[in-house]
Amino acid sequence: MKRRLLDLGFQALALLILLLALGSLAALIADIWRDGASRLSWSFLTGFPSRRAADAGIFHALSGSVFVIVVTAALAVPIGVASAIYLEEYGTRSFFARIIEINITNLAAVPSIIYGLLGLGLFVRAMGMGRSVLAGASTLALLVLPVVILATREALRAVPPSIREGSYALGATKWQTVWFQVLPVALPGILTGMILALSRAIGETAPLISIGALTFVAFAPDSLWSPFTVLPIQIFNWVSRPQVEFQGNAAAGSLVLLALLLTMNAAAIWLRDRYQKKLS
Amino acid sequence: MSKAAIVPPSLAEVAARSGQQQPVGDRPPKIQAERLNFFYAETRALEDISVAIHPNIVTAFIGPSGCGKSTFLRTLNRMNDIIPGTRVEGKVLIDEADIYGPGVDVVALRRRVGMVFQKSNPFPKSIFDNVAYGLRINGMAGSRSELSARVEESLHQAALWDEVKDRLEASALALSGGQQQRLCIARALAVRPDILLMDEPASALDPIATQRIEELVYDLKKTYTIVIVTHNMQQAARVSDYTAFFWLGRLVEYDRTDKMFTNPSEKLTEDYVTGRFG
Numbered sequence: 001m002k003r004r005l006l007d008l009g010f011q012a013l014a015l016l017i018l019l020l021a022l023g024s025l026a027a028l029i030a031d032i033w034r035d036g037a038s039r040l041s042w043s044f045l046t047g048f049p050s051r052r053a054a055d056a057g058i059f060h061a062l063s064g065s066v067f068v069i070v071v072t073a074a075l076a077v078p079i080g081v082a083s084a085i086y087l088e089e090y091g092t093r094s095f096f097a098r099i100i101e102i103n104i105t106n107l108a109a110v111p112s113i114i115y116g117l118l119g120l121g122l123f124v125r126a127m128g129m130g131r132s133v134l135a136g137a138s139t140l141a142l143l144v145l146p147v148v149i150l151a152t153r154e155a156l157r158a159v160p161p162s163i164r165e166g167s168y169a170l171g172a173t174k175w176q177t178v179w180f181q182v183l184p185v186a187l188p189g190i191l192t193g194m195i196l197a198l199s200r201a202i203g204e205t206a207p208l209i210s211i212g213a214l215t216f217v218a219f220a221p222d223s224l225w226s227p228f229t230v231l232p233i234q235i236f237n238w239v240s241r242p243q244v245e246f247q248g249n250a251a252a253g254s255l256v257l258l259a260l261l262l263t264m265n266a267a268a269i270w271l272r273d274r275y276q277k278k279l280s
Numbered sequence: 281m282s283k284a285a286i287v288p289p290s291l292a293e294v295a296a297r298s299g300q301q302q303p304v305g306d307r308p309p310k311i312q313a314e315r316l317n318f319f320y321a322e323t324r325a326l327e328d329i330s331v332a333i334h335p336n337i338v339t340a341f342i343g344p345s346g347c348g349k350s351t352f353l354r355t356l357n358r359m360n361d362i363i364p365g366t367r368v369e370g371k372v373l374i375d376e377a378d379i380y381g382p383g384v385d386v387v388a389l390r391r392r393v394g395m396v397f398q399k400s401n402p403f404p405k406s407i408f409d410n411v412a413y414g415l416r417i418n419g420m421a422g423s424r425s426e427l428s429a430r431v432e433e434s435l436h437q438a439a440l441w442d443e444v445k446d447r448l449e450a451s452a453l454a455l456s457g458g459q460q461q462r463l464c465i466a467r468a469l470a471v472r473p474d475i476l477l478m479d480e481p482a483s484a485l486d487p488i489a490t491q492r493i494e495e496l497v498y499d500l501k502k503t504y505t506i507v508i509v510t511h512n513m514q515q516a517a518r519v520s521d522y523t524a525f526f527w528l529g530r531l532v533e534y535d536r537t538d539k540m541f542t543n544p545s546e547k548l549t550e551d552y553v554t555g556r557f558g
Contacts, residue, residue, distance in 0.1 A: 171390045
């Protein structure tokens with residue numbers, strides 16, 4: 001009887017904690033909604049910054065965020081997946097590969113500001129990219145690369161060895177086995193890793209501020225070399241204004257950021273499910 | 281009906297009655313192992329195996345679990361190469377060329393020496409793509425029609441065509457266990473190997489599916505040299521012409537199947553085939 005009670009008690013405790021977490025999240029969203037919903041409008045989405053809160057829009061930051069995240073994905077995903085394939089399929093046993101593995105695990109835990117400083121030194125200054133979209137995306141790509149690599153390795157490891165053996169036994173090379181058999185099976189897992197990595201990247205502020213992404217730009221970026229700003233920086237900028245009207249803009253900006261994040265995740269989950277259905 | 285009629289026949293009777301053991305003739309052996317040793321790290325799993333396997337017959341490997349029969353089978357197409365930390369000493373000659381010699385193309389070897397695994401392992405793709413995969417990666421299919429013809433031929437050979445001809449684009453994972461295993465056989469046959477290695481191909485199947493696989497093995501030996509690992513001694517007696525008995529990594533005895541089951545030379549073989557241990 002005592003065991004049963006303990007079991008019940010634990011279940012209740014877990015439920016309570018879950019409700020607490022969800023409750024605070026809901027309160028947060030409700031609060032933002034109350035402050036910002038009235039500011040949401042088509043002109044807010046398509047407008048540019050202004051000294052008057054009522055005229056200020058967010059198009060420059062929204063397009064900056066989308067542009068930067070697309071370039072980040074284009075850089076981090078191929079490099080990350082390729083690195084994971086090397087580590088998992090080709091070099092697992094070597095001493096060299098083991099050193100790299102330990103380092104990648106550690107890199108995933110490094111504070112993002114450190115990546116910002118690295119980006120400032122490497123991309124902005126040494127490589128002469130300036131404070132451009134490319135420099136920002138490169139910095140974010142470095143930041144999420146460990147996450148992409150670790151998730152991809154997990155996904156590759158979960159592919160049953162019998163599939164690899166079946167392919168080798170037919171005279172497939174390692175490359176053919178990885179490309180035609182292992183990667184398709186691992187793809188849903190890799191996509192999940194991508195969602196996590198890019199969701200992290202889209203909310204990052206510190207590394208982009210440290211590479212000098214502008215807090216006041218009056219235009220949308222039109223090339224890889226344009227200066228840019230992103231949603232979190234714009235929100236931070238509005239929050240730090242003394243005028244109370246700008247607080248409403250910040251809340252509305254947060255809603256836009258949340259919507260963008262949800263859209264991205266939904267798209268990736270849809271892709272993943274579609275692929276999983278195709279496999280089974 | 282007399283009482284004796286329902287007593288199952290002994291292994292010796294099965295082996296003698298099947299009468300299928302073919303004369304080996306004077307053709308050179310298809311596969312020849314010479315003082316083969318195999319190591320997992322420091323553990324020696326095979327000890328000085330020397331054996332000559334003849335073309336176009338079925339050779340069965342029997343023995344208790346862990347005796348090295350599967351390990352030996354996997355040295356014949358170098359499947360053990362993909363397990364890190366393994367090492368081979370000695371020679372395996374296929375058509376008189378050492379497959380562990382310098383400059384051997386392992387990928388080309390595995391195309392010539394097909395393999396079917398204990399647990400059927402169809403790729404998570406369509407039935408057609410499972411069979412076509414080997415043809416595609418080996419560049420063996422010129423045109424689309426040629427590819428389809430080869431896929432159909434292979435499915436016929438594996439006695440699966442009639443069951444799947446209307447749903448070639450369906451997922452291979454939707455097939456039953458026995459069908460999946462025959463699909464894996466079709467897949468292996470598609471690339472036209474000389475030798476087919478079968479690692480307990482029926483051990484996970486029900487009796488009817490097992491019987492179909494055994495009939496298939498009997499048909500296929502006209503074209504292929506077949507080596508089959510089995511735990512089931514009835515099966516070895518039914519399908520094979522020659523039998524090799526492995527024990528603790530050594531080859532204890534290797535002879536014609538009828539002799540192995542009726543009049544083995546070694547006491548150990550006799551004890552094993554009569555079920556005294558194993």
